[in-house]
Amino acid sequence: MTVIDHPLRARPKRRPLRDPFLLLPLLVLLAVAVMAISAPWLFPGDPLDMVAMPYLWPLDDPAFPLGTDSLGRDLTAGLFHGARATLLVGISSAALCLGFGTLIGAAAGYLGGRTDLILMRVTEIFQTMPTMLLVIVLLAISDPSLTLIVVAIGLASWPMVARLARAEFITLRHRDFVLAARALGYGPFRIVFIEILPNALPTLIVATSVLIANGILIESAVSFLNLGDANTVTWGSLIGAGRTQIRTEWYLSAIPGIAIILTVLAVNFLGDRLTRILNPRLRA
Amino acid sequence: MTLLKIENLGVRFGDHDAVAGLDLSLAKGEAVALVGESGCGKSTTALSVMRLLPPAARLRGRVLLDGTDLLSLSEPQMRRVRGNRISMIFQEPMTSLNPVHSIGAQIVEAIRQHADIDKPAARKRALELLDMVHMPDSARRIDDFPHEFSGGQRQRVMIAMAIASRPELMIADEPTTALDATIQHQILSLLDELRRELGMGLLLISHDLSVVSRWTDRAVIMHHGQHMEELAAKDLFTSGHHPYTRGLVSASLRLDRDQHYRSSRLPEIRVTRDAGDYAFSVVRRPAPVAAVPDDGIALRTHDLTVTYKTARGPVTALDGVSVAIPKGGTLGLVGESGSGKSTLARALTQLVTATSGRIELDGQDVTHPRGAALRDLRRRVQMVFQDPYASLNPRHSVGYILETPLAVHDGLGSAERAKKVRQVLDQVGLPAAAADRMPHEFSGGQRQRIGIARALVMRPSVLICDEPVSALDVSVQATILNLLSDLKAELGFSCLFISHDLAVVQFVSDRVVVMRNARVVEENDHLSIWRRPQTDYTRGLIAAASG
């Protein structure tokens, strides 16, 4: 007794990779990742080691394509090793924000009532304090290190994710398929993590791109203000180091600056395209 | 004197023809209806007359208004026609008005768009318009905002704006679908009154045959963008020639036909498509021998009360409701929006906790079940939801959706579960291959079948259906109602069927309860409730429903 009132539609094929606005950013990010991974092999020594004449301009000496800084340290080595630290901070701070923020947002959104009130009040507190100020103060607590920077950025920017997650969970909680799940006797964990979370993922994935960009920018500002760890090279610390010679050897600050912009631009473009793919409403 | 003449209208989006070669004419002051199921192109036709289609649409053919071809007009010229010579009102009153401007401002804007008069004069004109559309207490409420009005009142504001410049033709796209029966009746009679008073042509878009037959002069039946048939509205139910028309008429339920699931099945339209055009046939299946319902009670409530805490104080959604679902039978529950029907459904399935009163399942008290008792209730009482698009998790495959309840409750092995899934898919008339497809790949009707399959996979003893067919087209509605009746006969579960559509309730119920403002106003068996209504409210409902 099979009655089909209308045949199953064929699945439309999607060809995202041919879209230039998605291919280009992926290539840039791939390049940065390769830089980060290959750094120890291509530039085995300590990037902060004095290896050449100071103030070599880029392309002056083929051995040092991007030139050297005031202490004769190779800028190319700095850029490669810097990529590693910058990406590490960007990604892990984003992961920390995403995990912590989603947890709080989901709990507040799904449970509602008093829990929602309390959690949102805590979120508000961290959201009221200006991010940069909060990061600076957190960094002053103990010796600067990459992990402390990641934790500080995480602590300062999780409210944004919490707000997003909470909004998603509140709308999804009232949807029929969640009521059906509750009516079928599914436990709260199954409902939150298996039923609701997959539907909230698009927004969170897009938020990740913003978080990574945000992480990299804050890290570069922190290193620029010399609050970073003196033993590790990051693109921000390179800009900071080049700051005093900004008028004469401006390339010392310009090149790492451009590296940051390209990477963050790539991450943002990726996020932008993902938003448009996952959320049809944003198209014309 | 023809006011509007549509010649061989074609609308194409990419490679899909929404409208293919439509011809239609409408005389001055005449009311013509465009009838068909969703996706048949009736709205597209209306929007192409107003040239409000998205830029991607390719139009061909001609649309003549008093001889001028609207399709060849430039955009500025067309703007002078819109709202002045032709105006349009839409289906969703809740979202069709700009939330941040007062209704007075929006009406004044419509007036001054096509007449250069100053604001005070326009405001006076707006007040007149509000009176014409019988807006209560218009002088005081002209400066209120849309969110302060009910659906019906907002539709009146839309109509006021539409007739602001005394248009020659008004197009109404499903103007009353989102409204309750009684309000629907008032709006349609208002439209009719204005048409006569202003000598205005009316092009009504609707999928509701009884509305069309009652309120229009001629009806054009459409299917998949093609013109099926054109006939006088009053003989719609009696002398439709085209098989699709006859199929539609027979599939749509009418209160005065006394069809009942125990005695007959609804005729279904079989659509087969070969080489471009469609062939239709009406299939009538005999009703299996109906098992005589024994007189036990499956699920009963005593003075059940539910109050919600809201920002503006406590709201009582259920006030001392006592109903009883006959074992193996179907209790029909009818009422307008806000009567508490859905709250009762959610209370019975423990989605909402009862404030006071008692719920009994096969004699056991299940008002506040905990732990094992709650799990057991979940197995034995299941629910089917109204909106097919929202009741299935878009991120899970159909197989996973059907398999999970088994895993959660029975803890069966995966092979065992897969077998049960195939079995239940077959029971609701879907191919086994549907298991690994995603919900968005199915039509509305197919999704509702999946919803029913999910509810039945654990063999519940009581099935609660909350408006299961209101969101579906007439033809699909018939197939689902037949499916529910067949399944009930085969599996023997008791059922609570909730709907605002009296004809549907009449077909599926053994006993009927009428609810209003959180209280039960009347209860009776499925025949006497309609023949000998005891309360005025029920009588009003019946009058509105029969058109």
Add this chain to the structure above:
Amino acid sequence: MKRRDLLAGLAGLPLTALLPRIALAAGGGGTVTAVAATETPVLLAFVNTSSTIWSAKTTEGLLEFDHDLTPRPLLAAEWDVAEDGLTYTFRLRQGVKWHDGNDFTADDVTFSLETMKRLHPRNRSTFAHITAFEAPDPHTVILRLEKPTPFLLTALSSGESPIVPKHLYAEDADPLTHPNNTAPIGTGPYVFKEWVRGSHLIFDRNPNYWDADLPRVDRLVVRFITDAAARTIAFETGDVDIGVRTPVPFRDLEGLEDLEHIVLEPQGYTYSPPNITIVEANLRDPILSDLRVRQAIAHSIDREALAKIVFYGRATPSASAVVPYHKDFHLADPSPYALDLGAAKALLAEAGHPDGVTLTLDYTSEDQRLVGEFLRASLSRAGIALELRGQDMGTLIARIYGDQAYQLHLASISNLFDPQVGVQRLYWSKNIIKGVAFSNGTGYQNPEVDALLEAAATSTDRAARIEAWHEVQRIVARDVPNFPLVAPTWLTIANTRIEGHTSGAEGAYDGSLRRLAVRA
């Protein structure tokens, strides 16, 4: 130090080209703009030695000093020191008025010196032997000592010992938080007008200054510019006229030198000579307590390269903590451990670290960071891995002097006008005081060095003091509790439109700029 010192002081005045220029300067008035990188907590050096830079402009001391530190009269017109060095008599200048119009009297001097004996971080030890501060009449002050203090007179400059108006300080007022610190009333050539934190400071001309025809400038403006490159641009564009202690990156000095409207003045830094950049080792640390490890470190330090690369040649290598500016006290012989990476590696192996050691190096300021990075690169060649740890001053002091939980740390130690005041604190075992900043942080204890230091502190024979200090420097050079590196060359950068800014040992930093003038 008898009367003849007085005459010698006058004779000593170098008849350089300076004098005639002052006489010729006609006109006057106008505004001079100075630049500063950071903002000091207060404007008066009465009990806060980190705010010396602006103190003398408003608040003067008893004496002034010319380039070879010979005292010259300022608030004290004449002074006499008894044969045994135990009595000092000062005859004060007549008719001097405080900015608020009150008369300047001997009571102000005794009050100021007594309070500094109690609260001033350095004068607490400099005035230790003064037992009595007497003011027999409004214009005479007599100091009585129990033991001679050879460098007492040199300490009485405006920067080191400012004389404050007693009538402003109520009985129980706490000098540390007294409002006079941030809006000082003094007898100096300039009157405090305005201080906008983070932006600027303004001093106006003192109309009734006791030296009638001074100062020649109507207004002295100080701009706080934190960004180094911005300061260079300010000098280039002429926005700013003067800056002390090399206020621009060393890299930019070359560029500034070529500009015809800029002059680099090396003089004016003998009163408080440039600090010695020094690495101190924590002798309580298990690794560093072994002399061989410290010798290995000494062998791997290349002072010439440091001066050339980090300071662009604008620094003098110095193997001793006593900076070369103290020509007589400074021991010129090179460090016993010449640059020899092989020897360094051998010593490390001998000390039980065949594959090298890892040590932490703490620092605080941005300039120290560059030196740290240089040391990390150069010491790594000898197998000594340095891990840099930057932090703010508060944490550094708590860690080094409070908990003494460190291995190596970079410091910039000011010698001041006498090694007894600036350098003794590093090596004197009695100065190992937990929690006190810039005390004997290494924990170095050598009775022989203690004896030499204590003798030099009280002997009145200058030659004997010099010989004692030379012997101290020879011993510590061998024991290497710390590693003196270089003394940066401090320069005052000035626009040629102004003159008279460096007229003595105190220069524009400690001095009051009272002879400053805008060229006609």
Add this chain to the structure above:
Amino acid sequence: MIRRAALHAIPTMVGVVIVSFLMLHLMPGDAVDALAGISGGASAETVAAMRSAYGLDDPLGVQLARYAAGVFTLDFGHSISYGAPVFDVIVDRLPATLLLAATAFTIALVIGVAAGWAMAVFADRWQDRTLSAGVLFLYSAPSFWVGLMAIVVFSAKLNLFPLGGAETIGADLTGWALVADRLHHLILPASALAAFFVAIYARLTRAAMLEVLHQDFIRTARAKGLHPLRLQFRHGLRNALIPVVTMAGLHFGNLVGGAVVVETVFNWPGLGRLTMGALASRDISVLLGILLMTSVVVIAANILIDWLVARLDPRVSA
């Protein structure tokens, strides 16, 4: 409405006080160490005396209670390194930061909304693509780098703008000359700070506009025969502003935070430089004061924005 929002803000403020107080007291060392250090070797006793004088050795709970009580009477304690009450030190610098943040906020909002509107109206056409790419560039550039490059190009090389600072000092300008001078100093830093937020508001406006343009009442408006421009402004943008202004409030905190970095680059005498100074001198009471003051500013801004949203959206109960 304002009263309700203010009441709502009090628990947040209390939270901010407690959280920041605890965070700051995790810092090793304190202002007394710094002061002793700077003043070159105070003895152990004087250090201990100073510490007890400033009550730094009381148990944490007591210090917190005393501090919280003080905050509500605007007494933020005494700044050891600046030798003045913390409130005065901060209020002294607050106007500069407020001026910078407010100007940057206005620039960002005006340009951002205009760009976002254009991107939405020409969605997916070349105008949208180029504007989006430009906006994304601003969104990716660190504000201090933009500031540095602006200084190099505009101040040093072209000498169009002053090097930094908020005014020509000691020039005693009055009236229009003063205003012109202040503006001349304000343009570069405000634009550097605003650059990042132009991007945020542009993307917000674009998304909100597209969302609104798909609403049913836009179709009704077109059915009334309205001119496209009137449609986009009176109906489109007017509705899109509601989510944009709401989100603008949330980002105001970041704007003030961003000011900290821009101030150090442009020598702007605001709270940013005070923070770095307070950090260097480990002056916890000043740091705490800054955190609280900026939080108060953010809360005040949010109250103002909530009021603005209530004006924009009648559905929000005034």
